[in-house]
Amino acid sequence: MKQAYYLESIELIKKFTGASKVVLFDHTVRRRRPGQVDDSPSRRQPVEFVHVDQTTQTSITRVHRHLPADEAPKLPEEQFQIINLWRPILHAASDQPLALCDYRSVEPEKDNFPLALWKYLRGMTSDEIVLIKSYDSIQDGKMAIFTPHTGFKDPSTPMDAPLRESIEVRALGFCDSQTSVTQDDGAGVSKLSPRRATPSFPRLSLPPAHTMRHAQGLGHFIINSTRELGLAPVKFHGSSLSATFSPPATMALFLPVAPLVAQD
Template sequence: MPYDAFEDPVKVKQVYCPELAQAIRQQLSVKHVRVIDYSVRRREASFPISTGREFQHAQPASMAHIDFTTEEAVRMITTLYGSAASQLLSQGWAIINAWRPLKHAIKDWPLAVCDKRSFTPDLDGMASDVVYRTWLSENVLIHHNPNQKWFFYPGQTTEQLLLFRGPDSHQGLKAACPHAAFRAEREQDTPLRESIDCRAIVFYSMVDTLPVEVGTLYGLRDHFPS
């Protein structure tokens, strides 16, 4: 999708998100993907210093976190599919994050991802409320632990889609990769970061089609109403 189209929420929802769902299906060899929401982030020059006014766009998320607790993921699936959710839950699911640059190779506030094998949920994580204007969710904040191993993709381009896991039905938070943006050394003329991140639910059910959605999720970061 052209760069300018990411200013249009309708185009992101109707064009980019279905294309992303197809890419996830192909990459993970799964049948069903439900994109939950998206966030376009365009760093302002003053970030992370507050100017006292609200930023026009979402900014890099510099606090290490996992987007959803296992319980929050189950609540979302139950809200979406009502009584039909039990079958989907029993046959397996996973949260998938998808992240990529919008315009330039990322050299400004890149995204770091933690090797899940170096992360101990009970010791390193803490459930936390995420409160927006009209809705709330529950994520996991990550404490520092010297055993954690963090990595990033230097110079990631718009053609390179980064997929990483959240909690799933098999391992819960042990399947999840904590992540955070960080300030990297940059040249003075390095373009400010512009990126899009999406969150999706992957279902391992072999049903031909997903059940009809009977519920509406929360405001979804104020960008992607259901």
């Protein structure tokens, strides 16, 4: 697992985020099994409540836990991110798909923000991944810091859909001080800014107004109009929330990749 899939995941995160260094620190395989108790790593089920994976303190702790002291960045001066790479395995994730919250609709100081905007990609397959920003050390009000997410019951899921099976890996991402920065010109057009001393990720550091759905041949920041996006109501604890992609926004990348191949 770690020798094959970890290496593949590291290269994917580097490719699509521009990170110069990626350190994977754990993974979780989730299989929905109704009636089974989620009481061990081998019996993990999809999470059905809204959550974020990291806090500021746990994120900083992970840097020092998973990197040698001489490799850890000079916090908080240097930027790092925690990024999850999530994908279905075996079959499409029609059952219990993953919903992501638009960070612009989040009120971090509150426990409840009823105007939260949610979105998901219907029927994700094992040759598609989603990169989710779980933490960003740069908190200047211009970038998403984290992405609330959850599994949920999609009312459009066929009754005979196979139960969800998915894998997610979690990684620390770093970039060097010579990385070009992808910025937005305010009109939805991405461009590269001049190199600067403060390191920043060229893709996942886009302002929260921009969610990227990578479309083959169309560029990294184009919504793929040929791919059906989930627009059905998302229900959490009895509350119906609109899952809309207009305007498209959350700090996550939906990306087509090579099919997942089982390893011996």
